Amino acid sequence: MADLDSLLPRIERLLDRLDAPAAAAPDWKRVRAARWSVQTGGLKPILHPQRVSLRDLLAIDEQKLRVDANTRQFVAGKPANNVLLTGARGCGKSSLVKAVHAKYAPKGLRLIEVDKAGLPHLPDLFDLLADAGYRFIVFIDDLSFAEHEAGYASLKAALDGSLAGPSDNVLIYATSNRRHLMPEYMAENLETTYLGGE
Numbered sequence: 001m002a003d004l005d006s007l008l009p010r011i012e013r014l015l016d017r018l019d020a021p022a023a024a025a026p027d028w029k030r031v032r033a034a035r036w037s038v039q040t041g042g043l044k045p046i047l048h049p050q051r052v053s054l055r056d057l058l059a060i061d062e063q064k065l066r067v068d069a070n071t072r073q074f075v076a077g078k079p080a081n082n083v084l085l086t087g088a089r090g091c092g093k094s095s096l097v098k099a100v101h102a103k104y105a106p107k108g109l110r111l112i113e114v115d116k117a118g119l120p121h122l123p124d125l126f127d128l129l130a131d132a133g134y135r136f137i138v139f140i141d142d143l144s145f146a147e148h149e150a151g152y153a154s155l156k157a158a159l160d161g162s163l164a165g166p167s168d169n170v171l172i173y174a175t176s177n178r179r180h181l182m183p184e185y186m187a188e189n190l191e192t193t194y195l196g197g198e
Helices: 002-018 059-077 092-105 115-131 150-161 186-190
Strands: 033-037 042-045 083-086 108-114 135-140 170-176
Touching: 033 115, 059 083, 059 092, 059 108, 059 135, 083 092, 092 108, 092 170, 115 135, 115 186
Parallel strands: 033 108, 083 170, 108 135, 135 170
Antiparallel strands: 033 042
């Protein structure tokens, strides 16, 4: 028993070292973009975000109009939608998100990049941003999931099924090379049955 009593304080000190403190929130007056880090549980400023102009993006005029209008409404505090941009590699999906961010950053829009490993921790990020005094686009680039991958359930819950959803100052803009984020199999359609001949 005495050995256990002397061992417990050592274990507690080790656990304290493993439990790293969360990083402080960036100074949003100076920082316009950040990366969500699961390891530190905080936001790491992106000091030199890529600058893209909407006028530089060619052959996606309809998408530019819609995403720009949605972002303008969001920055103005009006209702706006989360956005999923799909299309072939290199067609300008990510550049479009960066361009609307560049356009509206002077009006208080901030961009936060989240990778797939960060998806299960979106509720923590939402809590951190809720009272920040700015409007945020959470940017998830090149989104797709393998069958039974946990990140899909986390994202879906964050968008429409969890009590811990984003506050009114947060939208999610995601890009994907696949129209369907989960693989679809013909066998799934074969399982369909019709009742009463319908």
